[in-house]
Amino acid sequence: MSGMTINGFPMFNSTGLTNVDISGLKLPSLITIDSSMLNLPQLTFLRLTSNIEWYKFAENAFENAISIERIELIGSGLQEFPRNLLANITTLRTLRVWNSDTIDFLLNYTFPKLEILEVRYDELQTLDQKFFEKQKSLNNLDARNNPFNCDCDISWTNHVTDNLGWTILGTCTNGNSISDSSNYLNCNQSSFNCFTVTCSSDSVCVNTVNSSFCECVEAGYLFENDTCVDMDECSNSADNNCDQVCTNTNGSYTCSCNIGFTLDSDMSTCSGVNKLASEGILLLFLLLSFLVWQLL
Incomplete structure (x- = not known):
């Protein structure tokens, strides 16, 4: 046509x-x-x-x-x-x-x-x-x-x-x-x-000088034995920013706190009774000091 x-x-x-x-x-x-x-x-x-x-x-x-x-x-x-x-x-x-x-x-x-x-x-x-x-x-x-x-x-x-x-x-x-x-x-x-290198479907090939390697597309995974496997960020403290407890998940991790502590808004550090008590004692001390100064 x-x-x-x-x-x-x-x-x-x-x-x-x-x-x-x-x-x-x-x-x-x-x-x-x-x-x-x-x-x-x-x-x-x-x-x-x-x-x-x-x-x-x-x-x-x-x-x-x-x-x-x-x-x-x-x-x-x-x-x-x-x-x-x-x-x-x-x-x-x-x-x-x-x-x-x-x-x-x-x-x-x-x-x-x-x-x-x-x-x-x-x-x-x-x-x-x-x-x-x-x-x-x-x-x-x-x-x-x-x-x-x-x-x-x-x-x-x-x-x-x-x-x-x-x-x-x-x-x-x-x-x-x-x-x-x-x-x-x-x-x-x-x-x-x-x-000439073929990587798995969930990874890409990266050229370096005189060499190359396969790198997983998604963060939190490592390329091992021709495939992408989950990286355990909790096994090494350098790989996570948890203050107390780290729990590994697929491709990531979560932080939590021990009994008596609560997770802060940054989802990594913990605040607990001991910290609150210390802050309360300090505040009380400052208040008493101020009252004594007023009486003198």
């Missing part, structure tokens, strides 16, 4: 449809594509090209397209991508996004099967290393026609082409290829081990 003028975006509800190619449509007004228009559980290929500025995606657009493997959004001038647009897609192998002003939404995702990513003419100046570390199946990145600043932030591109066999296409503003090692001669030594 291409080069046509229509009154609205076509509705696809054939459960057996696997390929949809819509190019060069001339729409009379802005169309929002939602899940009702793509109610296609067997869809594997979607191409929307040269439909400049006439459509946008609802956040649930791909909710029913659970088998999609290839998405092409080329020459469509998209300026708005809902942050969770591709959140439920785990089957994607090829993603082509050209001529779009906003593709930061991609940084939220991990595509376990993504092999080919094309982000051309998207006004990119850098490539986020952490995003690409998560794409364990990726081996082909086409980022041509972007004004890249080839600084140390994207020196990882040289590593993955030399050591992991990736194909990366793109040019720096100085004319060099973005994966050319001559761009990064003055960069400090760093580690790119996270490209």
Whole structure:
């Protein structure tokens, strides 16, 4: 379906449809594509090209397209991508996004099967290393026609082409290829081990110089034996600020007090009978001293 003028975006509800190619449509007004228009559980290929500025995606657009493997959004001038647009897609192998002003939404995702990513003419100046570390199946990145600043932030591109066999296409503003090692001669030594390390789903990989480690996403957990386990803050007084009694909980701890004491508003220190008695005696002493002074 291409080069046509229509009154609205076509509705696809054939459960057996696997390929949809819509190019060069001339729409009379802005169309929002939602899940009702793509109610296609067997869809594997979607191409929307040269439909400049006439459509946008609802956040649930791909909710029913659970088998999609290839998405092409080329020459469509998209300026708005809902942050969770591709959140439920785990089957994607090829993603082509050209001529779009906003593709930061991609940084939220991990595509376990993504092999080919094309982000051309998207006004990119850098490539986020952490995003690409998560794409364990990726081996082909086409980022041509972007004004890249080839600084140390994207020196990882040289590593993955030399050591992991990736194909990366793109040019720096100085004319060099973005994966050319001559761009990064003055960069400090760093580690790119996270490209080959896989952490558990509740942790992230952190690069250090010549090494890397997995770190739990939630506070109060430690990464041990390839998974995140609860940290017992009560086993070491340096890990908690309880005045008297510490009770460990999942991911945290709580403080309480011994009999005769009460927990203060800071939820960590305790005030008790002994303290109150001492303060009362001091107050009484000051009061008596004042009365004696008045009588003299």
